[in-house]
Amino acid sequence: MGAGIAEVSARAGCDVVVVEANQAFATAGRERVAKSLARAESKGKITSAAEVLDRIRVLTDLEELADRELVIEAIAEDERAKVELFSRLDMIVESDDAVLSSNTSSIPIMKLAVATRRPAQVLGVHFFNPVPVLSLVELVPSLLTSPKTTERVRAFVQDDLGKHTIDCQDRAGFIVNALLIPFVLSAIRMFESGFATAEDIDQGLVRGAAHPQGPLALADLIGLDTTKAVAESLYEEFKEPLYAPPPLLARMVDAGLLGRKTGRGFYTYT
Structure with missing residues (x-):
């Protein structure tokens, strides 16, 4: 999922930083994106796989996310691990306007939001696999997410990524x-x-x-x-x-x- 989200973001022209748990995962992740882009180029969906890949940096240090405007978490579906990660991201990401989002399939967004000092800027952004193919994204605000945050992310997902969004209440499993x-x-x-x-x-x-x-x-x-x-x-x-x-x-x-x-x-x- 992370590789797919990185790919569609880079194809939209974004500067993308991916952080993996270790170098082996980082290498494998970049190779996965490269293969997917090569297939897309061979089918005429993009003009240059190399150009898109150049927009993606795959690293192993969370500190590299300090300057990001939007962070999309896509780690394993483990509530404790996600809560811990959001707490760390909250300390690392510098911009007061940055959005911290989760690609979780089922974990309530509120549990992630309250692990941060910026719950108004925490949102569920649930893509579907394979990300480059499926057009749906569920947007899941918690009770504390600001309408501004939801609309900022909706504009990015719809206008930049070309996906279709549906709105979900913050209940386990969301809609789908x-x-x-x-x-x-x-x-x-x-x-x-x-x-x-x-x-x-x-x-x-x-x-x-x-x-x-x-x-x-x-x-x-x-x-x-x-x-x-x-x-x-x-x-x-x-x-x-x-x-x-x-x-x-x-x-x-x-x-x-x-x-x-x-x-x-x-x-x-x-």
């Missing part, structure tokens, strides 16, 4: 995942019970409901660890059984079977 995750979990429970194979469940939705891909293939694309984390956030907030992660999902995450990114989930990938 609050609807999507229970659907995915229902498919996992169906597979877990032996009711049908993964292939038949997915083909049923693709061929019978015109979905672009089935719910189990979608879970593999999202990442089973992320699917589980979002489900847990939803269940913690609403205490509805339909949000509780099925045992099979928990076991697969424990086993490291996370979907496409590990080569195996409900399907095997080469």
Whole structure:
């Protein structure tokens, strides 16, 4: 997600700084963006991949974000880690007008906002994967986010990035995942019970409901660890059984079977 957000921002002409946890991740991240840009150039979507890539610096020191106007956090879906990061960003980013935003899929924005001294400038900005392809961005203000902050970010996302925004209340899961995750979990429970194979469940939705891909293939694309984390956030907030992660999902995450990114989930990938 971070690589995709960096790419679309650079394609819009922005000066982009990406901070990764270590040099290995930084190298891999830059290579990921370079490959994506090369594909875009080969399809005629951009004129020069090298020119866009020159606008992106991939570094390993958070202090490099000190002069940024907008920071978009896209680390793992872990509330404690995100809260800690926002507290650090608040101390590092120098401009009083800078916006600190999160690409979280489900964690309430208020929990991140109160970790800073600038809650009026903290906002959820939730992109969808793959970022260069999907046009939707959810904007999620907390009770303390100023209308000015929301409108500044809306203008950037719509006018500069060319995305479509929808407004969400600060509730776990926002709009899309609050609807999507229970659907995915229902498919996992169906597979877990032996009711049908993964292939038949997915083909049923693709061929019978015109979905672009089935719910189990979608879970593999999202990442089973992320699917589980979002489900847990939803269940913690609403205490509805339909949000509780099925045992099979928990076991697969424990086993490291996370979907496409590990080569195996409900399907095997080469």
